[in-house]
Amino acid sequence: MDERKETTNATGWVDGETKVLEAPGDHGAELRLWLRLLTCSTLIETEVRRRLREEFDSTLPRFDLMAQLERARDGMVLGEVSKRMMVSPGNITVLVERLAESGHISRTTSPTDRRVQIIALTPFGRAEFEKMASAHGDWIADLFGGLAPKDGAVLLDELAKLKRSVVASLGKGN
Amino acid sequence: MDERKETTNATGWVDGETKVLEAPGDHGAELRLWLRLLTCSTLIETEVRRRLREEFDSTLPRFDLMAQLERARDGMVLGEVSKRMMVSPGNITVLVERLAESGHISRTTSPTDRRVQIIALTPFGRAEFEKMASAHGDWIADLFGGLAPKDGAVLLDELAKLKRSVVASLGKGN
DNA sequence: CAGAGAAACTTCAAGCTTAAAGTTATTTTC
DNA sequence: GAAAATAACTTTAAGCTTGAAGTTTCTCTG
Numbered sequence: 001m002d003e004r005k006e007t008t009n010a011t012g013w014v015d016g017e018t019k020v021l022e023a024p025g026d027h028g029a030e031l032r033l034w035l036r037l038l039t040c041s042t043l044i045e046t047e048v049r050r051r052l053r054e055e056f057d058s059t060l061p062r063f064d065l066m067a068q069l070e071r072a073r074d075g076m077v078l079g080e081v082s083k084r085m086m087v088s089p090g091n092i093t094v095l096v097e098r099l100a101e102s103g104h105i106s107r108t109t110s111p112t113d114r115r116v117q118i119i120a121l122t123p124f125g126r127a128e129f130e131k132m133a134s135a136h137g138d139w140i141a142d143l144f145g146g147l148a149p150k151d152g153a154v155l156l157d158e159l160a161k162l163k164r165s166v167v168a169s170l171g172k173g174n
Numbered sequence: 175m176d177e178r179k180e181t182t183n184a185t186g187w188v189d190g191e192t193k194v195l196e197a198p199g200d201h202g203a204e205l206r207l208w209l210r211l212l213t214c215s216t217l218i219e220t221e222v223r224r225r226l227r228e229e230f231d232s233t234l235p236r237f238d239l240m241a242q243l244e245r246a247r248d249g250m251v252l253g254e255v256s257k258r259m260m261v262s263p264g265n266i267t268v269l270v271e272r273l274a275e276s277g278h279i280s281r282t283t284s285p286t287d288r289r290v291q292i293i294a295l296t297p298f299g300r301a302e303f304e305k306m307a308s309a310h311g312d313w314i315a316d317l318f319g320g321l322a323p324k325d326g327a328v329l330l331d332e333l334a335k336l337k338r339s340v341v342a343s344l345g346k347g348n
Numbered sequence: 349c350a351g352a353g354a355a356a357c358t359t360c361a362a363g364c365t366t367a368a369a370g371t372t373a374t375t376t377t378c
Numbered sequence: 379g380a381a382a383a384t385a386a387c388t389t390t391a392a393g394c395t396t397g398a399a400g401t402t403t404c405t406c407t408g
Contacts, residue, residue, distance in 0.1 A: 027315040033326055034218065034314050036333045041215040042260055043340050044208065053367090061394065079356060086216055088396055093358055095394085115356045115403045140208050141201040146339025152207055155332040158325055159210045165320030166217050227397090235364065253386060262366055267388055269364085289373050289386045352407080359400070369390080376383070 037162075044143055051139055056132050061087075063136070065095050066104060066121060066129040075108070075120030104128060211336075218317055225313055230306050235261075237310070239269050240278060240295060240303040249282070249294030278302060 045060070052058045068081050082092045096119055099105045104125030110116035121129060144152065219234070226232045242255050256266045270293055273279045278299030284290035295303060318326065 027311040029323070029326060029330075030314045030318040031311060033318060033330050033333075036330060036337065037211070037215050038219070039260075040333055040337050040340065041211050043337070043344070045212070046260070047340075047344060049366090059393075077356085082357095086220070087394095089357060090359075090397080091395055098393085113356085113404070117357070137201040137205060140204045143340050143343045144204040144207060144336070146342050147336055149203070151332055151335050152203060154328065155336060156203075156207050156210060158329040158332060159207075159214055161325050162318070162321055162329060163210065163214050163217070166214065166221075166317045168320050169317045170217070170221060223396090233363075251386085256387095261364095263387060264367085264389075265365055272363090287374070287386085291387070350408095353405080355402100355404075357401085357403100360398085362397100363395085365394075366392090367390100369388100371388070372386090374383105374385075377381085378379100 044140075047143065048136065048139060051135070052132065055135060056128075058132065061091075061095055062099060062104075063129075063132055065092075065099060066125060067133065069105065069119065069121045070126070070129055070133070072120070075106075075118040077110075078117045078119065081119070099125070218314075221317065222310065222313060225309070226306065229309060230302075232306065235265075235269055236273060236278075237303075237306055239266075239273060240299060241307065243279065243293065243295045244300070244303055244307070246294065249280075249292040251284070252291045252293065255293070273299070 049060050052060055052063055064085055065081065068084050069076055078092050078096065079089065082089045085092070096105065096107065096117070100107050100119075103122060105119050106122050108118050108120075110118055147155070223234050226234055226237055238259055239255065242258050243250055252266050252270065253263065256263045259266070270279065270281065270291070274281050274293075277296060279293050280296050282292050282294075284292055321329070
């Protein structure tokens with residue numbers, strides 16, 4: 001009874017891809033796909049978070065925020081950052097506060113509109129970010145390294161299709 | 175200067191897939207792939223969270239925990255749940271506490287090992303979960319609905335390869 | 349140009365999440 | 379069979395995240 005042969009792998013986690021399968025309407029294929037997608041991104045994201053913490057004593061949200069700022073020499077408005085990062089405005093407020101405290105970013109009120117906050121990387125912040133970004137690139141390259149270039153291309157393409165499907169679905173029915 | 179044509183879509187978010195590209199070591203392809211993967215799963219996950227909240231006044235972690243329990247008539251040990259959900263033990267403790275409070279799950283100490291907590295869905299919890307799971311299946315089917323079956327199959331396959339790559343990478347270098 | 353409305357945050361309350369440290373209970377070792 | 383090691387949680391401190399409500403500052407209408 002209940003004889004499972006579990007494969008606890010290097011993650012220390014059991015293979016979780018057996019979550020919410022077999023639904024009444026038989027959406028098994030889609031659910032399986034979603035679960036696998038989620039598993040992949042969770043595995044990668046967890047690893048990235050771990051390394052950011054261990055190697056840079058930082059976090060993914062901080063890194064993401066700085067990444068947004070990196071290519072914006074003239075700084076960026078909070079609302080723009082919020083949209084690009086796909087997180088709530090209130091969240092950005094908090095992150096910005098901390099990053100400003102630690103000297104990674106600067107914060108100015110727009111001279112033309114006093115509601116608007118403009119943030120930008122400080123030289124220190126930029127230097128720190130570049131170190132992290134470089135390491136981050138290596139980590140990702142390692143994690144994806146077992147995937148043949150051709151598979152990577154196919155995956156990129158299929159994900160584009162998925163994204164279109166998702167955005168379309170979000171757009172209409174709602 | 176800085177003339178952007180942004181496509182703010184149905185999500186209200188700007189297309190964020192331009193995050194951490196162009197790294198020194200030129201891991202652009204992998205980074206692009208990672209970003210796209212992350213975008214897809216974030217879009218879907220956010221939508222699922224929103225609907226769980228709006229339609230069931232629940233959350234994704236709660237749903238996931240109940241999903242784990244659903245196929246375990248005899249209940250499940252906390253550590254097992256933790257591994258399957260890929261979250262920390264402390265997290266499970268909190269979730270279990272709340273779900274027990276709300277009557278969705280029961281909690282017993284193992285008679286053979288008093289360190290071990292066994293949790294299981296209550297009839298009420300099971301009924302609630304079934305409603306949610308059914309709706310959840312429909313949401314996912316909608317979101318993935320624009321993907322041709324063949325594309326779904328290809329994607330599933332490629333994600334399997336990616337997962338192998340990730341797990342292998344996590345296993346060795348560390 | 350005053351009042352209504354919209355924008356751009358900020359604050360708040362609540363929940364999720366983790367790593368690390370702490371408990372309690374069981375197993376292993378000598 | 380006691381001490382040491384191991385297991386299975388639980389607690390704690392800290393940070394992330396959100397939706398909703400609140401502020402302040404424009405902008406638009408009449």
